Amino acid sequence: MAKPALDREARAGLSLIAPPFLYALVILALPLLTILAYSFLTDGYLEIIREFTLENYAFVATDPVVRTVMIRSLVVAAIVTAATVLTAFPVAYYISFYVRPERKALWLFLITIPFWTSYLIRVFLWKVILGYNGVVNTSLTGLGIIDEPLTFILYNVNSIVITLAHAYAPFAILPIFVALEKIDRSLLEAGRDLGESRLMTFWRVTLPLAMPGVVAAVLIVFIPTIGDYVTPEVIGGGRIPMIANMIQVQMLALDNRPLGSALAVTTMAIVAVISLVFLFLNRRFLRVRQ
Template structure:
């Protein structure tokens, strides 16, 4: 029974990643592919400052998207779990998933219209007299990328947090208040630690794919909002240098993996301290 999914995962996950790893040790001169194993691509990454800048920017943007998404998602998940009647929770979850009804590209283009120089946001603020001239810092930069990606990944953060909150035994909260704790301290010492698995899942679900997003930075990021995935795309499709693109992909995957493992380790350490 395990064999079919194992073979499926091996062919569609392990094999492509192995191919990318192998490609990263090759070199290519336009149409000529040299299969001699070498570290030239990784050496070029170290020597070329642009790659490091893009990777650093990507990690910062991904961290900001994750922070904004999870911070905004937690109150929504908490409200649906604790303050919505059980018979209405399915309706709320249904409404939360409505953004998935439209194409990802359509949603990005809509944010481009909203944040544009003459877009909905600037026009509304100008009409209300809150600003004298259109805001320029909300489009074609990292801010636009953070806003767009935070909206795109919001349901991915809300749902795992909601599931974790739903699993909390409500009698534990009542016991905390019966023992003299305030609502705030009960939340801090009972609700939040028990919801941590959902928060960790939300962080990983949002942070990991954000690094690999290249559509949003290309459409709304401008020159100052491009990320490492855009350079990987350029290496593969425009510069015809698949080995260098593969090396960048491997470095990005390793960076994300290390950060994710460190985050999980710190989370476990924090939970042990709380206990």
């Protein structure tokens, strides 16, 4: 009698998850499979029938411009991720350990305020702040710190990093805060009772227990940052293209969808490998700490 009951529960579970699974398959998997299929086809701009080819991936692997843009994208994404997580952790730590419980919701509410406006508007605001006659230059000139407006704070990698770090800061703060909230405070008290300093207690207890939130923050920031298109275009002025800008040029401006698809697939593969390596190193770190 138990087996038919289990079969009914299994069928009920499958009927429950089938609609969202099919929806995710249609919305996510089919576009990715389409891009993957396009990446193995010839350009076909003047051809009616496209043919199977590996030339797109050969071009991606050997072209120096693609290599330069890809390396730049990875470096910028890594810098943004490091800057965002390193600045987000103290904020999350302060809210979790020093803010009174009845005020934590207010702090989290304030952190989400940037989400009230469009991402594009926030990027344009940073352009106004960092511009030649922007807030920074006007303030420094008014205080007499500089005689002429600075020209190196916009349309460069530094401005892109600042803008992206600000845009993705809430995405890093929230998962770290959740991980810190789950830490049993009695463990920290036990560490101090055993003679450990606050710094060593943080290193040996708090940080390892908070690592799941840190890992989530790193992945949440790194993955979309490397594919960001708006910020390099607006803040970089189109002078410092990243891989997303190159994909946009191939897909839309040049109408070379196979090559654009090959660039997209290669980028996704590189990001997947880096993410897996990071997760592996994090597990090794936690195993050593334990």
